[in-house]
Amino acid sequence: MSDDNKSVMDTIKYNFDPTYGYSLDQLLAVKTPKEPKDFDCFWQKRYQKALTVDPQPHIKIIKEDRLGWRVFDISYTSTDNFPIRGWLLVPAFGVIKRGFIVGHGYGGRNEPDFHLPFKNAALLFPCFRGLALSAQPSISSEPYWHVLHDINQRDRYILGGCVEDVWLAVSTLLSLFPQTAGRLGYLGVSFGGGIGALALAWESRISKGHLNAPTFGHQPLRLRLASDGSAHSVQQYYRTHKKQTLKVLRYYDAALAAKRITMPIHCACAKFDPCVAPPGQFAIYNALPKKKQLFILDAGHHNYPNQVRQEFDLINELDAFFAPLSE
Numbered sequence: 581m582s583d584d585n586k587s588v589m590d591t592i593k594y595n596f597d598p599t600y601g602y603s604l605d606q607l608l609a610v611k612t613p614k615e616p617k618d619f620d621c622f623w624q625k626r627y628q629k630a631l632t633v634d635p636q637p638h639i640k641i642i643k644e645d646r647l648g649w650r651v652f653d654i655s656y657t658s659t660d661n662f663p664i665r666g667w668l669l670v671p672a673f674g675v676i677k678r679g680f681i682v683g684h685g686y687g688g689r690n691e692p693d694f695h696l697p698f699k700n701a702a703l704l705f706p707c708f709r710g711l712a713l714s715a716q717p718s719i720s721s722e723p724y725w726h727v728l729h730d731i732n733q734r735d736r737y738i739l740g741g742c743v744e745d746v747w748l749a750v751s752t753l754l755s756l757f758p759q760t761a762g763r764l765g766y767l768g769v770s771f772g773g774g775i776g777a778l779a780l781a782w783e784s785r786i787s788k789g790h791l792n793a794p795t796f797g798h799q800p801l802r803l804r805l806a807s808d809g810s811a812h813s814v815q816q817y818y819r820t821h822k823k824q825t826l827k828v829l830r831y832y833d834a835a836l837a838a839k840r841i842t843m844p845i846h847c848a849c850a851k852f853d854p855c856v857a858p859p860g861q862f863a864i865y866n867a868l869p870k871k872k873q874l875f876i877l878d879a880g881h882h883n884y885p886n887q888v889r890q891e892f893d894l895i896n897e898l899d900a901f902f903a904p905l906s907e
Contacts, residue, residue, distance in 0.1 A: 596806035598854040598882070607851065607862040612835045613800050620840070622831055626740065627782040630659055630747040637752045645672040647694045649703075656752040658709065659744040665713035666706040667692040668756075676702050678905040679753045679760035681746060681786075683772020686723040686810050688712030696767075697899040700906050702757050706749045708742040708775065723771075727810040728817055734828045739775065739796070746779035750786065762787060763905045767898070770795055770856060770881070771810070777834035777864055780841050787905060789841070790898055792848040793880035796834040797860035799826070809855035809881070835860070838867035846873045846901045848894055850880030873901065 602610075616622070635656035643651040652668040669692050670676060677700040682693060688711040696703065710719030710726050719738065720726050729738035746766070754761055766789040768776035773794025780789050795811070796802070802811055803818050803826070818825045830836075838845075845868050849861040858880075865874055875894050878884050 594808075594854055596854075598852045598858075598879075600805055600857055600859060602851075602859055604851065604876070607849070607858055608866060610798065610801075610859045610863045610866055612839060612863060612867050613798055613830075613833065615833070615836045616830050619831060619836060622734075623778075623782050623837070626744065627747060630744045631751070633657065633659055633748060633751070635748045635752040635755065637756055639668055639756070642667075648672050649692075649694065651692065654704065654706075654752070656706075656748060658748040659741060662709050662716075662741065662745070663714070664706050664709065664745050664748065666704065668705070669694075669703040671700060674700055676700060676757055676759065678702075678763035678765070678902075679757055680704065680765045680767060680902075681706065681749045681753065683746065683766070683768030683776050684708070684712070685770035685772060686711075686726070688721070695895070697895060698765075698902060702753060702760065704749055704753050706745055708745050708771075710738060714745075723810040724813040727813055731814070731817065731828060732821065732824050734831055737828055737832060739778070739832045742775045743778045746775060747783060750783060754785065761785070765789065765902050765905055767792070769793060774834040774864075777841065778832065778837045780843065780845070781837035782840070786843060788844050788846070788902055790846045790848070790901070791864065792894075793850050793853060793856050793877065794834055794847070794861055794864050795856045796832055797838075798835045798863035799829040799833045801863070802857060802860050803829070805857040805859065807855055807857055811855065811857070835863035835867045838864045839869065841868055842871075844871035844873075844901075846875070846898065848875040848877050850877040852878065852882065852884075853880035855881035873897070 637656040639652040649669040654668040679702045707714040730736040769792040773791040774796030847865040
């Protein structure tokens, strides 16, 4: 174990080991679980239906120039007529050649990520259904409860709607900026990383993607490995609803979806993470068939000594990884 990892371990005491005893070699050997026979049919049907939805985007200027960006409030219609809100950034100066959809973690988001290095791009920051700006009275915005919303119904589980929100975000960007066709990227962290993997498996309009500490990988392991956050909530529910829960979650396994992703993917996976167990993160990376890059984080969902440096290096890698979209 590196000195940095020892520092991470010494910083705070959990009642479990957030490395789960896995070495890097063992993490890189995690396989995918058994999948439902109709996994592809289930998701392809949803994707094709989502493509028929007109997102009807509306934008309203918030600020003419903030750190080089024009900032807009944006809303669009997702599946089931669900209203999605978020932010849109476009360059204050220059032309738009490419576009990005940026997902968020389970804490939602309060504003766009102004630090992203992508110039000549339109950046869409949707808030997934039930969270942040897209909150609705019928859905709890607390991660502990949001992750359980309709978990007993395969076709209505909230995660499926969030995946569809990504697909409609793509439709929205293309309707507003048709010149970005063939030049779209996706970035998602934690919750947004897992939702992103589920979305990108079927999304042919995205050219490149980045998944940071992605969740929902290898659901059987996720149910078994002690965790904080939303995973703990699912584990608690699973104890009294085992058969039905696993029957539904098999269709929402980001590692199974990753096997179907054909575009180049950049992953940042953590060796230590108390909220998203590293074996699940690496199951997603390992399942990617080709054209993949890995950035190894000392830790996820936890502050650590080398964090600022790693975040700086990661941003530089992403700048280079997505650069071809503007060529």
